[in-house]
Amino acid sequence: MSSKTVVDGVYWISVNDRNKKLFEALWPLPNGISYNSYAVVGNDAVALIDAAPEEFLQDYINGVEEVVGDFSKVKYLVMNHLEPDHHGATPYILQKFSHIKVVTSVSASRFIHSLYKVPADRIFAVKDGDTLDLGGRRLRFIYAPWLHWPETMFTYLEGSGVLFSCDAFGAYGALENVFDDEVDLEYYLTEAKRYYANIVAKYGKNVLDALEKVKGMEIKIIAPSHGPIYRSNIGRILELYRKWATPEPDKHRALLVYGSMYGRTKRIAELVAGKLREIGFSVNTFDVSETHPSYILAELLDAYLLFVVYPTYEGGVFPYIHNLLNLLQSKDFGKGRVAAVINAHAWAPTSRQVVDALQKAGFRVLEPAVDAKALPDEKAIASMEKLFEAVKEL
Numbered sequence: 001m002s003s004k005t006v007v008d009g010v011y012w013i014s015v016n017d018r019n020k021k022l023f024e025a026l027w028p029l030p031n032g033i034s035y036n037s038y039a040v041v042g043n044d045a046v047a048l049i050d051a052a053p054e055e056f057l058q059d060y061i062n063g064v065e066e067v068v069g070d071f072s073k074v075k076y077l078v079m080n081h082l083e084p085d086h087h088g089a090t091p092y093i094l095q096k097f098s099h100i101k102v103v104t105s106v107s108a109s110r111f112i113h114s115l116y117k118v119p120a121d122r123i124f125a126v127k128d129g130d131t132l133d134l135g136g137r138r139l140r141f142i143y144a145p146w147l148h149w150p151e152t153m154f155t156y157l158e159g160s161g162v163l164f165s166c167d168a169f170g171a172y173g174a175l176e177n178v179f180d181d182e183v184d185l186e187y188y189l190t191e192a193k194r195y196y197a198n199i200v201a202k203y204g205k206n207v208l209d210a211l212e213k214v215k216g217m218e219i220k221i222i223a224p225s226h227g228p229i230y231r232s233n234i235g236r237i238l239e240l241y242r243k244w245a246t247p248e249p250d251k252h253r254a255l256l257v258y259g260s261m262y263g264r265t266k267r268i269a270e271l272v273a274g275k276l277r278e279i280g281f282s283v284n285t286f287d288v289s290e291t292h293p294s295y296i297l298a299e300l301l302d303a304y305l306l307f308v309v310y311p312t313y314e315g316g317v318f319p320y321i322h323n324l325l326n327l328l329q330s331k332d333f334g335k336g337r338v339a340a341v342i343n344a345h346a347w348a349p350t351s352r353q354v355v356d357a358l359q360k361a362g363f364r365v366l367e368p369a370v371d372a373k374a375l376p377d378e379k380a381i382a383s384m385e386k387l388f389e390a391v392k393e394l
């Protein structure tokens with residue numbers, strides 16, 4: 001637990017989880033994750049911006065007391081987003097400190113009960129653009145739906161220009177220091193990219209809408225709820241978000257993913273990589289059994305062509321490829337991208353299943369999808385040649 005002044009009267013209350021291995025039980029955390037909360041201290045009231053997970057309740061309470069003295073001054077707990085990584089502790093805080101009201105979007109106020117038992121008279125629902133006076137300081141609430149749930153909003157501290165953005169602009173990785181100019185920024189930007197690909201990417205259109213909405217505002221600090229606070233590199237993180245959210249991948253970049261149990265499919269994948277390079281692509285290759293899809297999704301943000309080479313397994317698609325396809329579908333990753341498929345099998349071709357999944361994820365899938373024998377015969381080789389012709393046309 002540590003705390004720090006963000007600007008005069010605004011404090012960072014951070015809980016670092018260095019033990020968690022998977023965020024959302026899905027995404028690897030090699031260096032943990034931070035849950036950033038903030039205290040905004042006005043003359044009449046203190047507002048907390050988001051809180052902490054349930055298991056860090058006591059650490060969080062200690063952190064708040066460290067910066068504001070005691071909880072009697074805290075009148076509001078702003079819930080920018082209801083996900084339990086920010087609010088697992090909130091029902092306990094409300095129970096313990098019966099004077100605190102939660103401030104949420106109208107949409108959040110409609111489903112807060114499905115996650116937390118908060119009495120209706122403790123909820124103060126705000127509309128887009130509403131303000132809250134803390135005495136000499138005013139918070140403004142800016143709806144930013146789907147970053148990353150339907151109810152999400154930003155909170156903006158007028159005058160100081162601090163944008164509390166919750167998940168948006170967040171990064172994996174626990175924090176020792178907090179500001180972008182104090183940490184290893186390149187590392188956190190890599191983790192911000194992976195976080196974006198895993199958590200936010202499905203909602204690219206909403207990211208662009210939110211960026212448009214805050215465009216004219218004076219933003220001096222971006223204070224997300226995970227990862228570093230930006231004060232020296234605001235333009236950079238905004239620009240990266242614009243780039244990641246706009247599907248304009250480099251037409252010469254390919255991502256090749258393959259699975260292989262005994263090496264035959266790997267040899268086909270190596271041949272494909274060579275061909276793609278000959279055609280003029282830069283190729284990033286991943287063995288799906290070795291690289292977690294979290295990292296593959298992040299790499300895919302920059303690629304135009306996704307090439308999938310995999311074996312049939314128990315009558316279906318090789319499991320780790322299947323898992324990747326599910327994620328691509330659930331995150332609509334194919335928009336603006338092209339895919340190609342080669343299946344290797346002993347007796348049961350399955351490329352159609354993969355083509356369907358890729359199309360559902362939004363990819364334009366090149367013809368032909370190739371069904372090759374484990375050791376490709378002449379027919380399969382001819383089919384692959386045709387596929388490479390289609391790739392050349394891109």
Ligand SMILES: Cc1cc2nc3c(=O)[nH]c(=O)nc-3n(C[C@H](O)[C@H](O)[C@H](O)COP(=O)(O)O)c2cc1C
Pocket residue numbers: 259260261262263264265266311312313314315316344345346347348349373374375
């Ligand atoms: C456990 C296992 C299950 C398999 N299931 C099927 C199957 O259902 N249908 C099929 O045509 N081939 C099946 N195969 C054969 C593989 O798809 C084929 O041999 C492929 O070329 C394996 O590639 P690899 O050498 O890269 O592992 C199976 C292979 C293994 C090891």
Ligand SMILES: [Fe+2]
Pocket residue numbers: 081083147148149167
């Ligand atoms: Fe979230």
Ligand SMILES: [Fe+2]
Pocket residue numbers: 083085086166167225226
């Ligand atoms: Fe979060």
